[in-house]
Amino acid sequence: MRILHTSDWHIGRTFHGNSTMDALAEVLWALTEQVRRHDVDVVIVAGDVFDSATPAAAAYTLLGDALVSLHDTGARVIVTSGNHDSAARLGFQSRLLRDGIHVLTDPLAIGQPVTVDDAHGPVHFFGIPYLEPAIVRQHWPEGDSAGRQLRTQAQTMAHAMELVRLGMREHEGRSVAIAHCFTAGVDATVGLEREVRQGGLDVVPVSVFDGPDYVALGHIHGRQELSDRVRYAGAPLHYSFGEQHKPRGSWLVDLDADGLASVEWIELPVPRRLVTLTGALDEILAPAMVAEHADDWVCAIYTDAVPQTEPMRRLRESFPFCAMVQHQPAVTTEAGERSYAQRLRTAVTDADRIEAFLEHVRAGNGATDTEAALIRSVLDERVRAEALV
Template identity: 40%
Template sequence: MRLLHTSDWHIGRTFHGHDLLEEQWRVLSEVAELVRSEGVDVVVVAGDLYDRSVPSGEAVQLCVDVLERIRKAGARLVVTPGNHDSPQRVGAFAEFAAAGGLHLHTRTSRLHEPTVLTDEHGPVAFYGLPYLEPDPARQVLRGTPAPGATEEDIARGHEAVLREAMNRVRGELATRPGTRSVVLAHAFVSGAESSDSERDITVGGVDRVPAHVFEGVDYVALGHLHGPQRVSERVRYSGSPLAYSFSEARQRKSVWLVDLDEQGLGAVRRHELPVPRELATLEGELDNLLQDRQYEPFVDCYVSAVVTDESRPLDGMRRLRRRFPYAVHMEWRPAEGRARAPLRYSEAVRGRDERRIVRDFVTNCRGTEPSESECALLDRALDEVGASEVRR
C-alpha cells in the first residue's frame, strides 16, 4: 500500500495581507496529480486543513474541490483536525463521507477506532488522533475509560493525554494480530524544529512530547510543524505545502511517499512540491533596491525589505512596490552607528514647547531634522489647530 503523507494546508490563510487561495489551489492540485502519477492508495492529512476554526465559504469550497480531485485521482483519504481546525466542522457528515472514501477522525472519544483498509498483504489500520488540548481531552478520555482503566490513570498535560491516546491505540491494535498500522497526530514532538508561522500551542500546558510516545506502530504521520523533517525512520513531519513565513524561505516544501510492505514499513521517499511564488529578503538603501539590476530576479517574489538609509524613506512601501509588486514587509534599519537611541516620552518633551516637540518627533522618525520649509508647514499646522481650539 502506498501512502502520501501531507499536513498543514491552512486553506484560507493570508500572507501579510495577500490572499493565498490561488497559490494553495495550484500546489494542492499538484498533490492530486502526484496521487495519479505515483499510484498512491491513501492520502493522510495530519491536521490543519483550514487556517481558521470558522473558514470562509471560499476556503471551504477550495478544500472540497481539492479533496474531490484527490479522490478522483484514485486515492482514499484519512484526515484529522489540527489546532487551527474546528473538529465539529471538519467532522460533519463523517459517516456519509466515509462511504465515498473520505475518512474523518475528529472525535477524541473514538480515537482508538481505526479506519481499516486492505491491500494484497492484508489489512492496514489507520488511527487518527485529533489535536488533543490537554484539559478538554483529559475530561473526554476520563469519561470514556479504556478497559481496566480508572480516572486516576490519566495525568495532566499534553504528553499524558497523548500517552493515554496511544495506549488505547496499541490496545485496540493488539486485537488485530498481523495488522499493519498508521497513526496520524498533530503535536510538537521533541527533536523537531519549528518556524515562525506555527501558532504557539504551549499555552495551557500543551508542550513538546517525546517521540517514544508513538512506539508500537509502523508509521506516524505528524502535523503542526511546517518544515518537512524526520524525527525517526517511522515518525515524520510532512510540513506545510506552502511557506507561510519568511523563516520558511529556504525550506523545500514536500510530501512523504510511504510504502507499506508485507512486514510493515518499507520505503519512504520525499517528493518536493512546486513553489507558486518564491520568498526573498532584500537589504540595502531604498534607491539601490529600486535601481540595481541585481535585484531583477526578485521582482515576482514576495519581498521583505530591510532598508538601511540614514533617514527613514518617505512612502517607502509604496515606492518599493513600484518595482516589487508583491512586497509585503519593509523594515527601516539604519546602517550600524546611524540609528538614534530611543527616547522616553518624558525626556523628549521636557522643557520644550509644542513647535520644538513636533520638530523633534519628525527628527526621531526620519533620522534627520526637518528643513526650513517643512518647519514652516509644521508651524502653520499647529497655528491652525490652535485657532480651531479657540473657536470651540
C-alpha cells in the same frame, strides 16, 4: 502499500491580506497528479485542513474539490482535525462522504482504525484528532494509566497513544498513527521543569509514538524527520516569510510485509517565491534587483539611517507583490554614545531639544538643512505669536 503524508493545508489563510486560495488550489492539483503518478494507495492529511474554525464557503468548496480529485485517482483519503479546525464542522459530513474518504475527528474513536488491505495483509490507520486537554479530558475522567488527570497536551497524547497501542493489539497487522501536535526528542511526559509550548501546543516527547510502523504528524510548517518512522510533512504553501527557505512537499512512504520499507521526499511547486531583500531603499529598488524579483512576494527591510517617505508605495511600483516593509537602520547606537537624557541636559534652546530628539529616534541623525529651516520658521512664528499676547 504506498502512502502520501501531507498536512497543514490551512485552507482560507491569507498572506499579508492576500488570498491564498488560488495558489493552494494549484498546489493541491499538483499533489493530486503526484498521487496519480506514484500510484499512491492512501493519502493522509494530518490536521489543520482549514485555517479557521469557521471557514468561508469557498474553503469548503476547495476542500471538496481536492478530496474528490484525490479519490478519483483510486487512493483512499484519511483526514484528521488540527488545532485550527473545528472538529465538529470538519467531521459533520463524515458519514455522508463517499466510500474511501475518511474524516476522523472523534476522540472516542481513536482506537478504532481505518483498515486498508494490500498484498501483504491489512494496514491499520489510527487517526488522533487534535486533543485540547481542557475539552477532551471529560471523555477520560479516570485519567491516564497511572490515574493522573490529563492536564497537558503531552499527557493527553500519551493517553491517546495508549489507546492506539490497545487497538494495535486487537487488530493484527501493520499500523500507521496520525496526530497533530508539537513533538520533540525529550525523554518523558512528566518531570519537565516548565511547560514548553510551540504554536499554542506544549511539547509531546517523540517516545510517546513508539509502536506504529509510521507516524504522520502535522502542526509544524516545515518538514521534520524526528526518526525514520516519525515525521512532519509541513505545509504545502509558504504562509510566512519565516518559512521562505523551507521546502514544500510531502513524504512518500512505502510499507512492505515487515513494516516501514522506505520514505522519499516529493517536492511540490511554489506558485510564487518569497524573498527578503535587505539594504538601502535605493539599492533594493535598483533595476537589477527589480528584474530578478518583480514576480516574487517581497519583504523589504531597508537600512537607511532615517525613515523614507512612502516606502511601500515606492516599492510596489517596482514590486507588485511587495507584502511587507520594515525599517531597520544599519547604524546602531554604540555603548559610549550619549543617551537621550544626556543630550537634553546640554540642550539650551527649543531648537537644541528638537535636534536631540531627532538624533535619538533617527540613530544619531539630526535635522536636514530643509528640516532645520522649517523648525526655525515654526519656532520664530511661535515667538512672534507670544509677543502679541
